[in-house]
Amino acid sequence: AFEPRVFSGVQPTGNLHLGNYLGAISRFVPLQDQMPTIYCVVDLHAITVWQEPEVLTRTIREVTAAYLAAGIDPKKSIIFNQSQVKEHAELAWIFNCIARMGWLKRMTQFKDKAGKNQENASVGLFAYPNLMAADILAYRATHVPVGEDQKQHLELTRDIAQKFNNDYAERIKELGLGIPNPEPNPELPDELYLPLTEPMIAGSATRIMSLRDGTKKMSKSDPSDLSRINLTDDADAIAKKIKKAKTDPEPLPGEVKGLEERPEADNLVGIYAALADMTKQDVLNEYGGQQFSAFKPALSELAVTKLAPMNEEMKRLTQDPGTIDAVLKDGAERAAAIAEPVLHDMRRILGF
Ligand code: ADP
Ligand code: NA
Incomplete structure (x- = not known):
């Protein structure tokens, strides 16, 4: 074999x-x-x-x-x-x-x-x-x-x-x-x-969509920087982009079925789930019924916690091109x- x-x-x-x-x-x-x-x-x-x-x-x-x-x-x-x-x-x-x-x-x-x-x-x-x-x-x-x-x-x-x-x-x-x-x-x-x-x-949670348009995938080549969270973004930039992410006016549903036809809501819940290593239903068990004004700050905090150490390490490494080139x-x-x-x-x- x-x-x-x-x-x-x-x-x-x-x-x-x-x-x-x-x-x-x-x-x-x-x-x-x-x-x-x-x-x-x-x-x-x-x-x-x-x-x-x-x-x-x-x-x-x-x-x-x-x-x-x-x-x-x-x-x-x-x-x-x-x-x-x-x-x-x-x-x-x-x-x-x-x-x-x-x-x-x-x-x-x-x-x-x-x-x-x-x-x-x-x-x-x-x-x-x-x-x-x-x-x-x-x-x-x-x-x-x-x-x-x-x-x-x-x-x-x-x-x-x-x-x-x-x-x-x-x-x-x-x-x-x-x-x-x-x-x-x-x-x-x-x-x-x-x-x-x-x-x-991996599951559907890893088709991450643009923060500005829930029908387009998040992509390096999207001209709008607000459409994506870059791995080099600091905490303020992450919070700002999540705050500005496009959403609809409804509160989060209690069940995953309620995310159908709501691509932006589905995307943000999916990002939370992937970052926290939870299912979307787990996330909705916690946040179902709440407004985005409550969910978005929680998502920002989670994203910053998960990405900040990596961001720091990337900064440190890019200042040392010799080590990278040797690898x-x-x-x-x-x-x-x-x-x-x-x-x-x-x-x-x-x-x-
Ligand atoms: P991009 O598509 O942003 O130009 P690459 O073609 O370099 O990036 O893709 C690198 C990896 O990242 C591939 O495995 C690709 O499937 C994955 N990937 C790219 N965009 C997304 C996305 N929005 N959601 C999930 N995975 C993605
Ligand atoms: Na790609």
């Missing part, structure tokens, strides 16, 4: 926010004690849209600092920067030749990010999911903790692995590189080279030691 291994990444595109923390980074930490874990700063993804070079250098270190401040331990996990391990780009090219145009045309994130002017989007933005599949499969990772927004990309990763395993089935067998398929099914050969990676998507360098060497033999085999499978 494939050895269990976790891979995940965050883009160094500035404005790391509460959604990145609750949907991804905070969940990376406990996995370190369960299986080998690889956490990447995905700078090659970042340049699918324009990045100022000096800013990119700073935000690469900032994401690394966030990983460390959140509790990812470089002794337990591999922490590295995507561009420093060349196998990512090489495998992405191979996958450009495996994935079909029609598969990529269905990706909703491209449509969201490219907007109306698709003709002017970079080719990289369109092919982004192939690079993401390469990130994961260069390590033959079996598990990927991500936010719900990445579910479609994970399905594409499985489709790519499945097509590769099928197209090269005989070759994989001949070269003795196959691993028995752990979930035999008639659409797949009985031996695989690439695993069918599982997404690890990334060591991580890149350890990552390459896994990815190089995988690409070596894949070249043989392809016939190079």
Whole structure:
């Protein structure tokens, strides 16, 4: 069977926010004690849209600092920067030749990010999911903790692995590189080279929405700073943004069902639940019947308590770029030691 291994990444595109923390980074930490874990700063993804070079250098270190401040331990996990391990780009090219145009045309994130002017989007933005599949499969990772927004990309990763395993089935067998398929099914050969990676998507509370519009996800690229809580925000900024968060005039309901059709209320209750590690119903048992004027200060206090120590640690770490760069360098060497033999085999499978 494939050895269990976790891979995940965050883009160094500035404005790391509460959604990145609750949907991804905070969940990376406990996995370190369960299986080998690889956490990447995905700078090659970042340049699918324009990045100022000096800013990119700073935000690469900032994401690394966030990983460390959140509790990812470089002794337990591999922490590295995507561009420093060349196998990512090489495998992405191979996958450009495996994935079909029609598969990529269905990706909703491209449509969201490219907007109306698709003709002017970079080719990289369109092919982004192939690079993401390469990130994961260069390590033959079996598990990927991500936010719900990445579910479609994970399905594409499985489709790519499945097509590769099928197209090269005989070759994989001949070269003795196959691993028995752990979930035999008639659409797949009985031996695989690439695993069918599982997404690890936590409950609905980790699709964190914008504080200004409960129908849009909280995002780094939202032009309104009031729409998100940044991991670099201090206590005053957090309190101000929660105070200004859009809500409706009704008090909180007593039951989760009462949050339906109330996206802003649902989002704030979900954020509270995720930060406190409670269910939404637990939160409503405590705050049901109360107005937002009472709930918002409680939410601010909780958010500040949870985020302040991390904020302090990120500040301390970013003042010491040498330490961060050393962590990334060591991580890149350890990552390459896994990815190089995988690409070596894949070249043989392809016939190079
Ligand atoms: P963004 O989408 O803000 O540009 P990334 O693409 O770098 O951020 O995503 C990093 C991780 O954070 C991914 O696992 C993604 O699913 C998660 N994530 C991003 N936004 C949210 C959100 N609003 N709620 C939950 N998880 C999120
Ligand atoms: Na994303």
